[in-house]
Amino acid sequence: MDVALIGWSRAQFALTAMYHWVFVPLTLGLGLLMCIYSTYYYKTGDEKWKSTTRFWQKLFAINFAVGIATGLILEFEFGTNWSNYSYFVGDIFGAPLAIEGIVAFFLEATFFAVVFFGWDRVSKKFHLASTWIAVFGATLSAWWILVANSWMQYPVGMHFNPETARNEMNDFIAVAFSPVAINKFLHTVLSCWVLGSAFVVGLSSWYLLRKRHIDFSIRSIKIAAIVGLTATVLTALTGHYSGQKVARHQPMKLAAMEGLYNGKNKADIVGFGVLKSDKVYNDGKDPFVFKIDVPIPGFLSFMSFDNFNSFVPGIQDIIDGYTLSDGTVYPSYEEKAAQGKLAQQALRDYRQAMKDNDEEAKIINKAVLDENIKYFGYGFFNSPEETIPPVALTFYTFHIMVALGLFFIAFFAIVWYLNKKGTLQKVKWLLWLGVISIPLAYITSQSGWIVAEVGRQPWSIQDVLPLSHSVSNIPVANVKTTFFIFLGIFTIFLIADIGIMINTIRKGPEAVDESKGY
Amino acid sequence: MDYGFFQHYWWFLISLLGALLLFLMFVQGGQSLIYRLGKTDNELKLMLDALGKKWELTFTTLVTFGGAFFASFPLFYSTSFGGAYWMWILILLSFVIQAVSFEFIHKKGNLLGKKTYKAFLFTNGLVAPILIGVTVSTFFFGAEFTVNRCNITDFDNPIISQWNTNWHGLEAIWGSTLPGGFHLWNVVLGLAIFFLVRVLGALYFINTIRNEEIESRARKHVLINAVAFLIFFLPYLVRLLLKDGWTGQTNYSVVVEEYKYLNTLFANWWMIVILLVGVVGVLYGFVLGALCKKNRRGFWFAGTGTVLVVLIVLLTAGFNGSAYYPSLSDPNSSLTIANSSSSLFTLKTMSVVSLFIPFVVAYIAYVWKKMNFHV
Structure with a gap:
C-alpha cells in the first residue's frame, strides 16, 4: 500500500482522536463534580451550592458540544479511512459501538437536555436524578468505547472464518469484560476525574489569586481536591495493572515505553533519560545518551510481573524470541512471520477451494489456517524492523505521564490539606501552581493516549492486522485535504470554546445565576 | 429462529432507526427555515431555543444508526464509508x-460571531437532508464498487472493497462513469427529503412556539414545502415501483428482476397497509399544518406518517432478497442482507x-413530555 496514504490516514485519525480527547475528559471529570455539587444543593437547599453547580455546568456545556461533534467524526472514520479494518473485524468491533449508542449515548443526550434546560422547570429531585443519569450515561459510553479500544490491543473472544474471510465474535463476555478492558476503563475514567478536578482547582485558584468569589472557590476546591487526590492514587494503581497487562500481551509496547532494547532479569525503571536517535535494534549499543534509573533494583520486573527478579524482554529479545521467568516461550519474529505467511496462503487456497467446490481442499487448508492463525498479521511484514513502534515518542510520553501523575498526587494532597486548614488562600505559589496544573492535566492525559496508541504500532489489531492492511483506498490527496479541513475546523472551534470559557470565567458565578439559560 | 431471521430482524431495526432519523431531521428542516421564519432577533431565539432542546436527539440517532449499521452489516459500512468518502465526509461535517x-x-467570545453560526445551522439544514436523501437513493439506484x-x-493491493470512480461518493450526483454522468433520481430523492424535513420543521415550530408571526409564516411554509415535496417524491415513488431491481441468489450471484420493488410490496401485503397508513398520516399532518389555523398537532401526524413511509421504503430495499446496495460496476459484488451481515453469533x-430499545424510547418520550414547555 501507499505509505503516504497510511501516514495521512493515521494523521487524520490521530488528529481527530486528540481533539476529541481535549473535550471528553473534562466532560467526564467535571460531570462527576457537577453531580456532587448538585447533590449538596439538593440535600442542604443552600443556594450557594446551586450557584456552584450552575457555574461548573455552564463550562461543562460549552465543552460538551465540541466533544460529541469530534466523537461523531471519530466513529465514522473507522469506515471512511479504515475500511479494510471495518470489514475484517467489524463483526466484533461494531458491537460495542452500537451498544454504546443504544444503551449509553441516548441516556446521556436525553438527560443532559434536562440538566441544561430543566433548572426551575422540573422538580429538584428529577433534576438531580437527571444529572446523575446523564453522567452515568457518559461514563457508560466511555465503557463501550474503551471496550472497543481494548479489544484492538488485546483481541479475544473471536475466531477466524475463512468462508467470510474475516474474524467473527464467539464470546461476547470475553470481549466486553476482558481484564484489559476493565483496567483500561478504570484507568481512563479515573484520569478524567483527575483532569476535571485539576480544572476546578485551577480555576478556583485563579479566583483566589484575584480575591474574587472566595466562598465559591473554597467550596469548589473542598470537593475537587478530595476527588482529585482519590482519583490520582487510583489512577496510579490501575496504571500499574495496565503495565502488567501490557507486559503480557504487548511486550513490544512495554519495551518502547522503557527504551529497553536488551532484556534482563531484575530490570530497572528509567526515571529520566535521553535516547540516541540513531539506535538500531540489534547494534548492541547503549540506546541512551544518558539516563537515571529509579533507585529500586528490579522495579520494572516487579511492576511488570510482581517479582523483582523476573525477566523483562527488550526489543531485540522480542524479535529474536525469548522465554519468560515463568517458562512461557515467545517465538521469534522469523517464526511468527513464517506462520503468518502459511496462514495467509492457506486462506488463499481455501477461497480457491470454495470456488472449485473442493471440500477436501477446504478441510486441509482450514486445518493449516487454524494452526497458524495466531500470527496471521506477521505475514504482512517484510522485515522485523517494521514491528517496532516509534520508541522515542512512546518513551518520552510515558515518562511525562508518570512524572505528572506523581506530581498530581502531591499537588492534590497539599491543596486538600491547606484548604481544610483554611490557609490555602495565603499560599500564592500553590495557587499559581493550581492554575498551571490545568494545562499539565491535559498534557498528562494526551500523553497517556499517545503511549497507548503509538506504542502499539504498527498494529491496528495486535498480531492480527497491521495498519498497512487496514486502510481505505482513497487517493492520498483526498485524505490530505480532509486532514486540513478537520484541522482548520477543530482548531477554530477549540479557540472559540476557549474564548467562550474565558468570557464566562471572567464574569464569574454570579453572572451565570443572573442568566436565564443554563 | 435461524440466521435469515436475525438478518431480517436487523435490517428491520436499521430501517426503523433510519426512519426515526429522518423524522428527527425536522431539526434540520427547522434550521433551513431560520432565515424565512425568524425576522427578528427574538423570533430567531425562540426558534433556536425550540430546536436546541432536540438537536441532540437527532445527533444521537445518527450515531446509533452508524454504530448499528457497522455492527450488523459491516460490509456495507466498509464499502460505503470507505468508498463514498466525500459524500459521508460532507454529511458529517x-x-x-x-x-x-x-x-x-x-x-459571548464565540470567535466567529452570531451570523456565522446562523449560516452554519442553515448549511446543515440544507446539506444534510439533500445528501442523506441522495445516499438513500443509491440503495435503489446503485453505486460503483467491487468487493x-x-x-x-494481497500484499500490494489488499483493499476488500474498491470504489470505481475518483469522485468517491459525489458521483451519486454527478461524475458517474456510466452514460450520462448525472444521477437524476438520486437528486430527486435528495430534494424530496429536503422539502419533507422543512415541512416537519415548520410543523414543529407550530407545535412548540407560541408566537403569532412565526406560526403564521410557518403555516405558509408548510403549504409551499409540502407541494414541493410531493412534486419530487411522487414521481420518485412511481419510478421506484416500476424499475428493475437486483435479487441475490443462494450462490451469492445477483440477477436483475423486473418490477423488483413492486413485487416486494405485492409479496408482503402488510407493507402496503403500513405504507398507505403512513401516506395518509403525512398528508393529514400537512393539511392540519397548512389549513387548520387552530390545530397544532400536524407535527405528530406527519411525523408518525414519515416514520412509517420511510420504514417501508427502507425495508423494500433489503427484503425479498433485494440487493440493498447494488453494484453498478459488478452486479455480483452487490450487497444483500444475506451476504453482508455480521455472523449469527453477533446478530443474536x-x-x-x-x-x-423500547426502554430507551420510553424514557425519551417521558423526558420529551416532561420538558415540553412552550417557548
Whole structure:
C-alpha cells in the first residue's frame, strides 16, 4: 500500500482522536463534580451550592458540544479511512459501538437536555436524578468505547472464518469484560476525574489569586481536591495493572515505553533519560545518551510481573524470541512471520477451494489456517524492523505521564490539606501552581493516549492486522485535504470554546445565576 | 429462529432507526427555515431555543444508526464509508458545525460571531437532508464498487472493497462513469427529503412556539414545502415501483428482476397497509399544518406518517432478497442482507441488546413530555 496514504490516514485519525480527547475528559471529570455539587444543593437547599453547580455546568456545556461533534467524526472514520479494518473485524468491533449508542449515548443526550434546560422547570429531585443519569450515561459510553479500544490491543473472544474471510465474535463476555478492558476503563475514567478536578482547582485558584468569589472557590476546591487526590492514587494503581497487562500481551509496547532494547532479569525503571536517535535494534549499543534509573533494583520486573527478579524482554529479545521467568516461550519474529505467511496462503487456497467446490481442499487448508492463525498479521511484514513502534515518542510520553501523575498526587494532597486548614488562600505559589496544573492535566492525559496508541504500532489489531492492511483506498490527496479541513475546523472551534470559557470565567458565578439559560 | 431471521430482524431495526432519523431531521428542516421564519432577533431565539432542546436527539440517532449499521452489516459500512468518502465526509461535517453552532451561537467570545453560526445551522439544514436523501437513493439506484474478500491477503493491493470512480461518493450526483454522468433520481430523492424535513420543521415550530408571526409564516411554509415535496417524491415513488431491481441468489450471484420493488410490496401485503397508513398520516399532518389555523398537532401526524413511509421504503430495499446496495460496476459484488451481515453469533448477541430499545424510547418520550414547555 501507499505509505503516504497510511501516514495521512493515521494523521487524520490521530488528529481527530486528540481533539476529541481535549473535550471528553473534562466532560467526564467535571460531570462527576457537577453531580456532587448538585447533590449538596439538593440535600442542604443552600443556594450557594446551586450557584456552584450552575457555574461548573455552564463550562461543562460549552465543552460538551465540541466533544460529541469530534466523537461523531471519530466513529465514522473507522469506515471512511479504515475500511479494510471495518470489514475484517467489524463483526466484533461494531458491537460495542452500537451498544454504546443504544444503551449509553441516548441516556446521556436525553438527560443532559434536562440538566441544561430543566433548572426551575422540573422538580429538584428529577433534576438531580437527571444529572446523575446523564453522567452515568457518559461514563457508560466511555465503557463501550474503551471496550472497543481494548479489544484492538488485546483481541479475544473471536475466531477466524475463512468462508467470510474475516474474524467473527464467539464470546461476547470475553470481549466486553476482558481484564484489559476493565483496567483500561478504570484507568481512563479515573484520569478524567483527575483532569476535571485539576480544572476546578485551577480555576478556583485563579479566583483566589484575584480575591474574587472566595466562598465559591473554597467550596469548589473542598470537593475537587478530595476527588482529585482519590482519583490520582487510583489512577496510579490501575496504571500499574495496565503495565502488567501490557507486559503480557504487548511486550513490544512495554519495551518502547522503557527504551529497553536488551532484556534482563531484575530490570530497572528509567526515571529520566535521553535516547540516541540513531539506535538500531540489534547494534548492541547503549540506546541512551544518558539516563537515571529509579533507585529500586528490579522495579520494572516487579511492576511488570510482581517479582523483582523476573525477566523483562527488550526489543531485540522480542524479535529474536525469548522465554519468560515463568517458562512461557515467545517465538521469534522469523517464526511468527513464517506462520503468518502459511496462514495467509492457506486462506488463499481455501477461497480457491470454495470456488472449485473442493471440500477436501477446504478441510486441509482450514486445518493449516487454524494452526497458524495466531500470527496471521506477521505475514504482512517484510522485515522485523517494521514491528517496532516509534520508541522515542512512546518513551518520552510515558515518562511525562508518570512524572505528572506523581506530581498530581502531591499537588492534590497539599491543596486538600491547606484548604481544610483554611490557609490555602495565603499560599500564592500553590495557587499559581493550581492554575498551571490545568494545562499539565491535559498534557498528562494526551500523553497517556499517545503511549497507548503509538506504542502499539504498527498494529491496528495486535498480531492480527497491521495498519498497512487496514486502510481505505482513497487517493492520498483526498485524505490530505480532509486532514486540513478537520484541522482548520477543530482548531477554530477549540479557540472559540476557549474564548467562550474565558468570557464566562471572567464574569464569574454570579453572572451565570443572573442568566436565564443554563 | 435461524440466521435469515436475525438478518431480517436487523435490517428491520436499521430501517426503523433510519426512519426515526429522518423524522428527527425536522431539526434540520427547522434550521433551513431560520432565515424565512425568524425576522427578528427574538423570533430567531425562540426558534433556536425550540430546536436546541432536540438537536441532540437527532445527533444521537445518527450515531446509533452508524454504530448499528457497522455492527450488523459491516460490509456495507466498509464499502460505503470507505468508498463514498466525500459524500459521508460532507454529511458529517455539516453535523459537526451544527452541534457546535447550537451551543456557541448566543455565547459571548464565540470567535466567529452570531451570523456565522446562523449560516452554519442553515448549511446543515440544507446539506444534510439533500445528501442523506441522495445516499438513500443509491440503495435503489446503485453505486460503483467491487468487493473481493480475498484481497486481504494481497500484499500490494489488499483493499476488500474498491470504489470505481475518483469522485468517491459525489458521483451519486454527478461524475458517474456510466452514460450520462448525472444521477437524476438520486437528486430527486435528495430534494424530496429536503422539502419533507422543512415541512416537519415548520410543523414543529407550530407545535412548540407560541408566537403569532412565526406560526403564521410557518403555516405558509408548510403549504409551499409540502407541494414541493410531493412534486419530487411522487414521481420518485412511481419510478421506484416500476424499475428493475437486483435479487441475490443462494450462490451469492445477483440477477436483475423486473418490477423488483413492486413485487416486494405485492409479496408482503402488510407493507402496503403500513405504507398507505403512513401516506395518509403525512398528508393529514400537512393539511392540519397548512389549513387548520387552530390545530397544532400536524407535527405528530406527519411525523408518525414519515416514520412509517420511510420504514417501508427502507425495508423494500433489503427484503425479498433485494440487493440493498447494488453494484453498478459488478452486479455480483452487490450487497444483500444475506451476504453482508455480521455472523449469527453477533446478530443474536446484538438482538439481546436491542431489547433495551423500547426502554430507551420510553424514557425519551417521558423526558420529551416532561420538558415540553412552550417557548
